[in-house]
Amino acid sequence: MNFFNKRLLLVTFACFIPPTNAEPPFPSSYTAPEHNPTLITNATVLTGDGQRLEGASVYFVNGKIVEVTDTAPEVTANTQVIDARGRWVTPGVIDVHSHLGVYPSPDVDAHSDGNEATAPVTAEVWAEHSIWPQDPGFGRALAGGVTTLQILPGSANLFGGRAVTLKNVASVSYQGMKFPGAPHGLKMACGENPKRVYGRKGSGPSTRMGNIAGYRAAWIKAQDYRDEHAQYAALTREEQKETKRPKRDLELETLAGVLDGEIIIHMHCYRADEMLTILDLAKEFDYKVGTFHHGVEAYKIADELAENDVCGALWADWWGFKMEAYDGIQENIALVDRPDGSCAVVHSDSDEGIQRLNQEAAKAMSRGVKAGLDIPPERAITWITSNAAKSLGIEDQTGTLAPGKMADVVLWSGNPFSVYTKADHVFIDGVHRYDRLNPELQPVSDFELGQLLEAGE
């Protein structure tokens, strides 16, 4: 291997070649069943890319959006038509931060599968391997209009493991929910959690500087690993026969995937100063931070986030539960949204919040307007649709109602920015997956089936 110029190889083979076969393990087995063409008419439509149309129609066929128009489109005879007069349509809601399945209901110790809190670097674990598909929370989120969600490991570790993006379709397996083609995420965590967990164990890190040293040590190993494998992959078959194949390491494979731009970083980070440190860290090791999650102080560095093309996935009003959450303000999302090129996202991190992300966005919108910012509903909806899709690297497939995109659609009983509004109908890849008034179109998890029968309910 020494006869190769490492630096040159890096340039030539910028794209990391997986060390084994190309078929990703644990592949998605989700396929959408067929559905009738569907036309929703007379709706107020928020397209997810900043437009609002009145009295408009949304038409989707074979799982894809055909058109959104304010004239009546030509449709086929077998089309299901829904008159949405007085009601609103948006793209399916996307939650970029959920622990459904890995911290499910019921919240019993036996279900506590979200943090592999045994070492500060566990990039080798995958959240999908902890998901219990029978978590009743998935169905509740569907009733709140959620069509896509990312399940992450917890934040005990510097590197918590891979996150997975799911379609919110009831299935006996996570494979049956996996969003086809969505990139993996890698959960990382700043601040109090890792230093508290490992400080108590006495193994470290026990300080913020220890956290940073831990990230750097891991990235150095990852760079070497990536180079070693890239060099091997670049050899001719003859040369490979004469060279020892480098060993596969699941932890470093994940980190190398980040360095090669195939895995998106989702970083739990509250404080403004820490987020800026992380942006410098990313420059040192030439990787990209996709999204800061929680970012209770993100409003202090809104310009820097936009300049670095980093999303901020934030709560509308959480604060004060720990020191790094002390400076939370309700205008956080609106201020992060303000600069050109921003990517503000409303996330839940909660089995309750995921059921009403539309209301969380409403609260954030209202506080921004109160502070004097111009945020119409067609803008605020991007926080839980197109910006969230961008955060997950699936913006070409979903997140807006553009023709050709997945027909992930919610028909709301009214203005979605109201506490009184409910999702009436939810479509995923065009398939009618939820109907508020039809119990036959409301999924029930195995766990809830047959409970409280003696109560006569």
Add this chain to the structure above:
Amino acid sequence: MKRLLIGILIAPSAFADSLLITNAKVMSMGPMGTQHGVSVLIEDDVIADIGTNITPVAETVIDANGAIVTPALFAGATATGLVEVNAVRESADGSMKDTKDNTVQVGFDVRDAYSPLSSVLGVTRVEGFGYSLLMASGGQYSVAGRGSLVDFDGGFESFNGNDVLFVDVGGYAADKVGGSRAAHWMLLEGIMADLKRRSSELEYLSSSGKEHLKHITKNGVFVFSANRAADIRKVISFSEQYRLNSVIAGGREAWLLADELAAVDIPVMVNGLDNLPSNFDALGSRLDNAALLHDAGVQVLFTSGETHNARKVRQGAGTAVAHGMPHEAAIEAMTTAPSRVFGGRARALEVGNGADMVIWSGDPLEVTSYATSVILKGEVTSMETRQSKLLERYLPEDAGLGRAYINR
């Protein structure tokens, strides 16, 4: 969105300490019901008049411009003033631990730790909240301790109403206390039996603990945290047996016992957002719990389970309305009812009552609404908080010499 304009005029001279709110939609929660286009005159800390024919001679006049005025809201059971940051232990005083008697804490009174200067109080008050139930928490104890209502007027001793004792009878607490709910009820029976024992023969309580318990049994309120229908049923019979004035907190499955609760007049304090089977005590959680209880005649109250974000309780009440609870009943549950249940003062907007009220930008239960003025004990309270100061600091796009200098 249209911003509501509310003008505040300061007249040059008139009564001292008088305030007139004009052109309001008053949701009184009292006999006068809801009235449009009326004025409310406040003199000192009392409502002096409500009507259409009030001459504006007050020192301060607020034109509500048609906005809704309600009594000040109840923030639910919180640790406001007891905790600054949850995870900073030295700043958190809502529960106790590591005492020699670690199950029964009748003597523990959270009011002794209350600080109205906490930033949490202002952050909550500016969202329209005038009072809260100061709560002793601690799932690992049978009896967590005592508290009471507290007004958010900034007073160090603004407590009112009856003494309230907090007892958690759910599965988690039972596991800590005696391994079984049955063991926990055995313990509670023993505690009550102590009331009839001489001081030298007490088995569970200290002699001062016995005096506190005797007082609360006669004049106070027991708040039992219970979610499972069977546990709620046991609270009903225990309260009947010892003639306790009880309230259920949590009450996820209370709807299953709505008629029984109504018959014995036990109110239920719920979180309007609870709908998941979070544990085996809560399999029957549903969003229309509040509506079903109200329909059966049970007094519903709302809490959020949070202290820093107690303001979220409005969203829970709004959700209860979205799932069938009448709007006015939800407002009552958030304003006058808690004070009545916990023995506080009358809070309806009526002549002679204390002047605690809120002017709203819209429907008080709507997530896009907010309080525009909060009046407590006749004073228009400040809308400045640590959070509003942070907003002022970071809202300007030009930071000048640095944000640290934006420091009014």
